[in-house]
Amino acid sequence: MDAAPKGTVRVVRGLVVRTRGGWISLRVQGRAVAVSAALLATFLVVVGITLTTGDFELSIGEVFQALIGNGSGGADFIVNTVRLPRLLTALFVGAALAVSGGILQSLSGNSLGSPDIIGFTNGAATGALLVIIVLHGSMTQIALGALVVGLATAVAVYLLVFTGGLQGFRLVVVGIGVSALLLAVNSYLITRASLQEALEAQTWLIGSLNNRGWTQATGVGIAVALLLPLAFRYARRLSMLEMGGDTAKALGVDVERSRLILLVVSVALAAFATAATGPIWFVALAAPQLARRLTRSSGPGLASAALMGAVLLAASDLAVQRIFAPAILPVGTATGTIGGLYLIWLLVTESRKSRT
Numbered sequence: 001m002d003a004a005p006k007g008t009v010r011v012v013r014g015l016v017v018r019t020r021g022g023w024i025s026l027r028v029q030g031r032a033v034a035v036s037a038a039l040l041a042t043f044l045v046v047v048g049i050t051l052t053t054g055d056f057e058l059s060i061g062e063v064f065q066a067l068i069g070n071g072s073g074g075a076d077f078i079v080n081t082v083r084l085p086r087l088l089t090a091l092f093v094g095a096a097l098a099v100s101g102g103i104l105q106s107l108s109g110n111s112l113g114s115p116d117i118i119g120f121t122n123g124a125a126t127g128a129l130l131v132i133i134v135l136h137g138s139m140t141q142i143a144l145g146a147l148v149v150g151l152a153t154a155v156a157v158y159l160l161v162f163t164g165g166l167q168g169f170r171l172v173v174v175g176i177g178v179s180a181l182l183l184a185v186n187s188y189l190i191t192r193a194s195l196q197e198a199l200e201a202q203t204w205l206i207g208s209l210n211n212r213g214w215t216q217a218t219g220v221g222i223a224v225a226l227l228l229p230l231a232f233r234y235a236r237r238l239s240m241l242e243m244g245g246d247t248a249k250a251l252g253v254d255v256e257r258s259r260l261i262l263l264v265v266s267v268a269l270a271a272f273a274t275a276a277t278g279p280i281w282f283v284a285l286a287a288p289q290l291a292r293r294l295t296r297s298s299g300p301g302l303a304s305a306a307l308m309g310a311v312l313l314a315a316s317d318l319a320v321q322r323i324f325a326p327a328i329l330p331v332g333t334a335t336g337t338i339g340g341l342y343l344i345w346l347l348v349t350e351s352r353k354s355r356t
Contacts, residue, residue, distance in 0.1 A: 031295055031296060031297075032295040032297055032301060032303075032304055035291070035294045035295045035304055036295075036303060036304045036307055039291075039304065039307040039308055039311050040307060042311050042315075043091075043307065043310055043311045043314060046311065046314045046315050046318055047087060047314070048060065049318060050083060050087050050314065050317075050318050050321075051063045051079060051083050051084070051087070053322065054078075054083070054321070054322075056074070056078050058075055058078065058079070062075045063075070063079055066078075066079035066080060067079060067080070067084075081213070085212060085213045085214045085216070085217040086209050086212050086213075086217075086317070087314060088217040088221065089209055089212045089216050089217045089220060089276060089277065090209055090310070090313045090314040090317050090331070091310045091313075091314060092217065092220040092221045092223075092224045092273075092276075092310075093209075093220055093273040093276055093277050093280060093313060094280075094283055094287070094309035094310040094311070094312055094313030094314060095224060095228070095306040095307070095309050095310045096220065096223065096224050096227075096228075096269040096270070096272060096273040096309075097115070097269070097270060097273050097280060097283040097284040097287070097309055097313075098283060098284060098287035098288055098291070098305045098306050098308055098309025098310070098312075099228060099231050099266075099269055099288075099302050099305055099306050099309070100114075100115050100120075100265075100266045100267070100269040100270040100273070100284050101113075101114035101115060101266075101283070101284030101285055101287060101288050101305075101309075102287075102288030102291075102300050102301070102302050102305040103231060103238065103262050103263075103265065103266040103300070103302070104118070104263075104266050104284075105288055105289070105300075106238050106239075106241065106242050106300040107238070107241065107259060107262060107263065107266075108171045108172065109242065110169065110171065110172050111289060111346060112172045112285070113171060113172060113175075114284040114285040115266065115267070115270035115284050116279065116281050116282065116284055116285060117172065117175060117176065117179070117285060118157065118171060118172060118174075118175020118176065118178070118179060119153055119157065119175045119176070119177075119178035119179035119181075119182055120150055120153055120154055120157075120175075120266075120267050120270050120271070121150075121179075121270055121274055121279050121281075121284075122153075122178075122179045122182035122183055122186065122279070123149050123150045123152065123153025123154070123178075123182055123271075124146040124147070124149060124150035124153075124270060124271040124274040124275065124279075125146070125182070125186055125205060125274060125278070125279050126149050126153075126182050126185055126186055126189075127145035127146045127147070127148055127149025127150060127152075127271075128142045128143075128145055128146040128149075128204065128274070128275060128278075129186055129189045129190070129201050129204075129205075130145055130149070130189065131144075131145035131146075132197060132200060132201050132204065133189050133190070133192065133193040133197050133198075133201060134189075136197075139215055139216070140219075142275055143219055143272065143275035143276070144275075145275075146271050146272075146274050146275035147268065147271040147272065147275065150267050150268075150270060150271030150274070151264070151267055151268070151271065153178065153182065153267075154263055154264070154266075154267040156178065157171070157174060157175055157178055158260075158263060160174050160178075161174050161175075186205070189201070190202060203278075203330075204278040205278055205279060206278060206330045206332045206333065207277055207278040207279045207280040207281065207330055207331065207332025207335070207336075208277060208278060208330030208331060208332060209277055209317050209330075209331050210328055210330060212276070212277065216276040216277070217276075219272070219275070219276060220272050220273060220275075220276040223268065223269065223272035224269070224272075227265050227268055227269050227272075228269075228302075228306065230261075230265055231262070231265050231266075231269075231302055232302055232303065234258060234261060234262055234265070235299065235300055235302050237253050237258045237262075238258075238262060238299070238300050238302075239298075239299040239300060240253050241253065241255065241258060241259065241262075242299070242300070270284065277331075278330075278332065279332065280313065280331065280332055280335055281332060281335055281336045281339055282335050282336060282338065282339020282340065282342065282343065283309050283312055283313055283335055283339070284309075285339060285342070285343065286312070286338070286339055286342045286343075287305055287308040287309035287312055288300070288301070288302075288305040288308070288309075289346075290308055290312075291304040291305040291307070291308040292304075292305070294308075312335070312338075313331065313335065316331050316334040316335050316338065317331040317334075319334055320333065320334050
């Protein structure tokens, strides 16, 4: 199930855009630009429907007036307090998870290399549950706990896998084992909690955008603003790493340092996203692969993956809000269903390929 087999010879196409000093160097492909534009247009449609429809319907003009501060009291509350922060949280979390998954899949060369499969998401969930159940902390402390334990999980996996030479299959197998262990820890923590704490923790573990406000949107937005430029900065090295460690070294890449930085960025993105909404399953797995299939890019395509993640999560949240109203369903149920079907399709497809 290799996303990009090691040692593959790539045909480089497209226009290269490079700043002075080479701090930013991008290869722009026409198909990737077209796909990204289509994803952006789709996202804008989702944004428009999300902000204008619901129990309290608004026109585009009323939404615009509320956004610039000239709306009526009711429209201002609906747009700026209820709908907009939830939408922005979906945008930032979807982009963060997609880029996190794209980095891990490229590093491992394996389609299953995503934070929810190899344990990083469960590690972040363990940190959050410790704060909720043991420390009774605030949302800020929950986010910090998710980040710390998520990073600790990544360090453990790094020591078990990366130091012996990165192998995609080994990463997935070890990650699944770590994920199962952390899932057992999470279950144990819930059994030791009071009824109220257990309900709160179980609700958080489903993954939801319900009742998410500016605190969550701002927190994950700052993380995305800081970490995505770093991920894009190392995207070129990531493309070289996909060709194998020896080839990357021959091209002047500091392999171990680049892998470590990219791993930290990936885990931090997944941890901040998980802290804001709880575990949102399969976005990190599916979004980068869907983006790569659409763009037919030879590289990781982190920008298009970020757009795909934002579209998937925002559209899934819109669907659970409108289709199942008045019931309040968590978006994790939608992404889990869609992602599960995608994972089955992926496994069947790869199994057929291996037989031919």
